[in-house]
Amino acid sequence: MSEAVGLVGLGAMGARMARRLVAAGHPVTAWARDPARAALLAGDGVVFVATPRDVAEGCSTVVGCLLDDEAIRSVYGGGDGLIAGAGPGQVFVEHGTFSPDLARELSALLSAAGAAFIDAPVTGGPEGAEAGTLVAMAGGDRHTVDSRRTLFADYLASVHHIGASGSGLRLKLVNQLLVSVHMAGAVEAAALLRSESIPLDAALPVLMGGWAASAMLERELPRAMREDFASTGAAIQGLVPVQDLVARQFESAGISSRVFPAVREMFRDAVACGFGADDPARLLDLYRRDGS
Structure with a gap:
């Protein structure tokens, strides 16, 4: 029988991983x-238990895909939390995006219980989770990461060991810097294309065929041009807390960003306008507000 796996965090990403x-x-x-x-998910064969501690006590590998630092502290900590149920030889893998400092803290707490912790944030969005094409960047002991590669292959496309605990998250924040900038750029391009009456079917093959190409251009430009703003699991408001972590990483590095503050302001403005639950293509309406 295949390895029993515990899972916490059943949002847009975690539910698809579970399936x-x-x-x-x-x-x-x-x-x-x-x-x-x-x-x-119960109809998909997932067995549910009463507490996170119950998950940890019944599985050698526990996979999490939790939202942020607050959710992770709540689920991992306390008498009913994952750490309370941890024991020797277990491996805890957290795919959420949270602070690198918290990853190091969790690693130390789980190590004291004889368990191991891997911070393994992913990139590829809900679509990637559905298709099994997510790419993970892992922080933690290399041997521990390697010991779970067979399991990872069942729901991820690849896992790259980056370094010590917290390293996966530090790279993920660079990833999210680029995702945010590329999203904003794609929507701004859509605003200009619309103003120039350049159709999508003419523009997209050209832009994706050269140096302008990016995954976010391919994803967000059509959505913005067609005004397809419904969220598929990647909403504007979900990126704002992650962008706060990116800003903290710049501060920690002593780098004064020139580009990111403007992008971050765009997302905050969109939330203030009531667009938080929508796909980032809805940033287009900020340009309408400005009269474009």
């Missing part, structure tokens, strides 16, 4: 804060 793990033959034990999410 891929079940499809690969893994018994999956999970905990969900929201009963509605549990109900959606």
